[in-house]
Amino acid sequence: MSLRHAIVAMLLAAVATATLRLQASEIPHFERRSGFSFMTPETQAIQNDDTSNPGMLWTLDGEALWTSKAGAAGKSCADCHGDARVSMRGVATHYPDFDAAQRQPVNLEQRINLCRTGHQQASALAYESRELLALTAFIGRQSRGLPIKPNSDSNIEPFLAAGRALFLRRQGQLNLACANCHDDNWDRHLAGSAITQAHPTGYPLYRLEWQTLGSLQRRLRNCMVGTRAEPYDYGALELVELELYLMSRAAGMPIETPAVRP
Amino acid sequence: MSESTDSTRRRFLAVAGSTAIISVAPIFTANPANATSESLAAAIREVVGGEVIHAGKVKLDVPPLVENGNTVPITISVANPMTDADYVKSIHVFNEKNPQPNVGNFYLGARAGRAQVSTRIRLADTQKIVAIARLSDGSLWSASADVVVTLAACTEEAS
Amino acid sequence: MASALINVPGKAKRGEIIEIKTLMSHIMETGFRHTVTGEPIPRNIITSFSCHYNGVEIFRADLFPAIAANPFISFSTVATESGTFDFHWIGDRGFSESASASITVE
Numbered sequence: 030m031s032l033r034h035a036i037v038a039m040l041l042a043a044v045a046t047a048t049l050r051l052q053a054s055e056i057p058h059f060e061r062r063s064g065f066s067f068m069t070p071e072t073q074a075i076q077n078d079d080t081s082n083p084g085m086l087w088t089l090d091g092e093a094l095w096t097s098k099a100g101a102a103g104k105s106c107a108d109c110h111g112d113a114r115v116s117m118r119g120v121a122t123h124y125p126d127f128d129a130a131q132r133q134p135v136n137l138e139q140r141i142n143l144c145r146t147g148h149q150q151a152s153a154l155a156y157e158s159r160e161l162l163a164l165t166a167f168i169g170r171q172s173r174g175l176p177i178k179p180n181s182d183s184n185i186e187p188f189l190a191a192g193r194a195l196f197l198r199r200q201g202q203l204n205l206a207c208a209n210c211h212d213d214n215w216d217r218h219l220a221g222s223a224i225t226q227a228h229p230t231g232y233p234l235y236r237l238e239w240q241t242l243g244s245l246q247r248r249l250r251n252c253m254v255g256t257r258a259e260p261y262d263y264g265a266l267e268l269v270e271l272e273l274y275l276m277s278r279a280a281g282m283p284i285e286t287p288a289v290r291p
Numbered sequence: 292m293s294e295s296t297d298s299t300r301r302r303f304l305a306v307a308g309s310t311a312i313i314s315v316a317p318i319f320t321a322n323p324a325n326a327t328s329e330s331l332a333a334a335i336r337e338v339v340g341g342e343v344i345h346a347g348k349v350k351l352d353v354p355p356l357v358e359n360g361n362t363v364p365i366t367i368s369v370a371n372p373m374t375d376a377d378y379v380k381s382i383h384v385f386n387e388k389n390p391q392p393n394v395g396n397f398y399l400g401a402r403a404g405r406a407q408v409s410t411r412i413r414l415a416d417t418q419k420i421v422a423i424a425r426l427s428d429g430s431l432w433s434a435s436a437d438v439v440v441t442l443a444a445c446t447e448e449a450s
Numbered sequence: 451m452a453s454a455l456i457n458v459p460g461k462a463k464r465g466e467i468i469e470i471k472t473l474m475s476h477i478m479e480t481g482f483r484h485t486v487t488g489e490p491i492p493r494n495i496i497t498s499f500s501c502h503y504n505g506v507e508i509f510r511a512d513l514f515p516a517i518a519a520n521p522f523i524s525f526s527t528v529a530t531e532s533g534t535f536d537f538h539w540i541g542d543r544g545f546s547e548s549a550s551a552s553i554t555v556e
Contacts, residue, residue, distance in 0.1 A: 071354045071364045075411075078471075080457035083520040086475045089455070221441025222358075237359035240477075240519040291358035362518040389516050390482045396512040402528055403509065404467030409524040413480070413516050 054213050056226055056278075063282060064225040064290055067216070072237070076289035084166060084235040084287025087159070087242045091167025094160060100151025106164075109148065113171055121172040121284055125273045127185045134188050136269050137165050138244060156263035162242045166233050169286030177230070179280035185273065188266075192274030195267060201258030207271075222291065228279035229272065231288020242287065245272055331385055331421065334392035338383050339423055339431055349382075349434035351422045360414045360440040367397075367422045369406035369432065379406035380425045388418035401427075414440045456537060458551040462529035470501065470509075471524040474539050474547065480515035496541035499523055504533035513541075529555045 065073060079085050096107045110116040125134040128143070135143065141164050142153040154161035180189070196207045210219070211227035218224065232245040239247075246268045250260035261267045335344075352366040369379045378401040384394035397408045406424070414420075417440045423433040457471040474496065481493025493515065501509040508527045537549045 069354055069356075069358050072358050075362075075364065080455050080471045081473060081522055081524075083473060083475075083522075085455055086453070086473065086520060221356075237362040240361050364522075386516055390480070391515055393512075393514040394516040395514060397525070398510040399525070400508065402503075402506075402530070403526055404528040405526040407526060408511075409522070410511075411518040411522050413518050 054208070056212060056215070058281075061228065061279070061282060062215075062226055063228055063230045063285065065231070065285060065288065067223040067225045068289075068291060072289060072291060076231075076285070082235065082287065082289060084233070084242055084289060087163045087166040087233070088170045088287055090159065090163035091165070091170075094164055095167060100145065100149035102148065102150045104149050106144070113167065117168045117171040119172055119175055119178075121169040121286060122175050123178040123180060125269050125276065126180065127182045127188075129184075133266060134185055134269050134273050136246075136272050137168060138246075139264065139269070141165065141168075157244060157247055162233050162244065165244065166242060166287045169233065169284065172284040173286055174283050176281050176283055177276055177279050179277055180273070188270050189273050189277055191267075192270035192272070192277075195271050196274050196278075201253065201256035203256045205256045207252070227275065228282055229275045230279060230282050231285035231290070233286065234288040234290055237289070237291050245275075328387055328392075331387050331392045331419075334385055335383075335421065335423065338393075338396065339425065342429075342431055344423060344431040344433050346433060348432040349422050349424050351420060351434045351436045353420060353436050353438055355437070356439045356441070357414065360416070362411045363414050363438065363440075364409065364411050365420070366407060366409040367424075368408075369424045369426075371406045371424075371426065373399075373401060373404055373406055375401045376427075378427045379403070380427055382406070382408055383423045383425075384412070385421045385423070386412070386414065386418060387420070388416045389414065394420070414438055416440055453547050454537070454539075454549040456535075456549055456551045458535055458553055460552075461554045461556065464529060464531075464555050466529045467526050468529050468553075469524060469526045470535065471522070472499070472501075472537055472549075473520060473522050474499075475520055476539075476541070476545070478513075478515065478517060478519040478521060482515065494542045494545075496521055496539050496545060498540050500538050501525070501527075502536045502538075503527060504531060505536075529553065531555050 065076065074081070076082055095113050096105050098105045106113070121137060124140065125136040126140070127133070128135045138156065138161055141161065145151045146153050154164070199206045199209070207227065210224050215224050215226045229245050232248070233242050235242050236248070246263055249268055249271055253260040348370045350368045350370070352368070353363060357363045365384070367382050367384065369382065371377065371379050373379065379399050381399065382397045385392050386394050394412050395410060399406055417438065419435050419437050421433060421435045423431055425431055453475045455473040459468050462468050476496050477494060478496065479491055479494040481491070483491045485491060495515055495517070496513050499511045499513060499521070500507055509525045511523060513521060532553060532555045535551045535553065539545070539547045
């Protein structure tokens with residue numbers, strides 16, 4: 030074997046070992062903790078009280094939007110779905126979900142827009158718009174306390190695998206994978222901030238840094254900018270695949286929407 | 292969007308946690324080199340005049356190390372019976388290093404029952420917060436607290 | 451669109467001290483921020499908050515840019531009679547919002 034071949038073989042072995050090490054350091058089930066547990070008691074108190082949780086302002090807006098007629102069809106969400114407390118209970122626990130017509134998974138924001146354009150003949154709501162955040166927060170709120178459901182649809186498996194690969198892939202100028210911080214170094218600190226395990230239990234959530242409610246995709250793009258990588262566009266399949274993997278990684282943990290985070 | 296405040300105003304700190312310091316020393320000393328900055332002193336003077344401010348009676352509850360300077364929960368309470376004869380008229384809160392020294396003025400009265408106000412404030416940097424209460428007899432009482440503010444690790448670019 | 455969240459107990463005993471919590475949706479733009487191109491973003495804050503209990507002011511606050519976005523203000527009052535709490539927020543650019551809550555005092 031030539032020297033070059035030997036070096037390449039050694040590098041491949043190193044990469045393979047590194048990958049195995051990443052797999053070995055997936056957080057054990059019993060050690061999983063919500064981002065809530067990494068916060069100070071003062072910030073936890075903001076989330077726990079519905080009249081002091083700013084995310085509830087959007088939830089109330091969402092409740093009003095739920096019964097507002099929209100689009101050429103002149104229908105409101107309630108016209109088809111009735112009382113959200115009943116019909117939307119548990120829905121957020123299994124999104125992103127596979128959409129047969131789209132032949133790929135869609136997240137809750139995309140599902141809402143599919144309903145708006147398909148059934149209400151209304152225009153899609155822009156990502157991170159107040160209306161879309163309000164509706165997602167309102168729907169998410171109906172699942173508060175319920176455990177995230179692992180997705181058993183076999184159609185979703187390739188996308189879940191893709192999401193996992195994205196989570197493990199080093200990226201950006203800082204050459205960091207999500208797993209480097211959130212699987213390997215949670216509970217340590219990055220500057221003054223605690224590194225959490227990155228479970229999406231409370232989205233959309235009120236982030237103190239944003240001083241407003243924001244979606245999981247906003248947070249993911251935020252992280253990508255943090256690693257000095259070019260963030261995927263809102264609604265990109267890669268972000269939905271990542272969301273899908275994060276939800277499966279958090280399966281069984283209770284929904285906290287709308288959460289508060291630093 | 293992240294606050295585009297001057298990044299040199301915020302400091303990285305390795306220390307995690309210290310106890311909140313409730314000042315029991317008089318607010319105004321003769322020493323101008325005190326931590327109290329000029330604009331803070333001026334803002335206090337503007338609200339309470341040149342009167343003597345006593346230390347005590349006021350309790351300032353604020354986390355010693357905040358998660359995010361954008362939203363810092365604080366509670367100011369004053370030990371006072373809150374009767375028609377003896378009550379807290381107002382509570383004034385100031386900060387030391389924000390671009391502007393005032394935080395809020397809260398007007399109570401005997402009907403409050405309890406002299407306690409809670410709110411959430413913004414702190415641009417590690418600094419001192421001062422709360423001054425005016426009682427119905429005209430006297431002024433104060434407390435201060437030192438708060439450590441750290442920079443968020445991953446901030447968004449203005450997108 | 452809902453702008454405010456109020457927490458007032460629905461019932462109280464006469465003479466009981468009750469806690470009132472209010473949360474108002476507002477960006478509280480400080481006036482000290484700049485856009486990426488260096489343009490100052492003008493101040494836009496709530497400047498004043500008041501609470502009236504059956505028409506009598508029982509609490510008032512002056513707010514400055516140092517108050518966090520979506521201002522949360524919590525205070526207390528003695529429950530004296532059944533009636534209504536009226537809350538009012540005013541601010542820059544003609545901002546004016548009201549909310550009310552009723553209480554039964556026995």
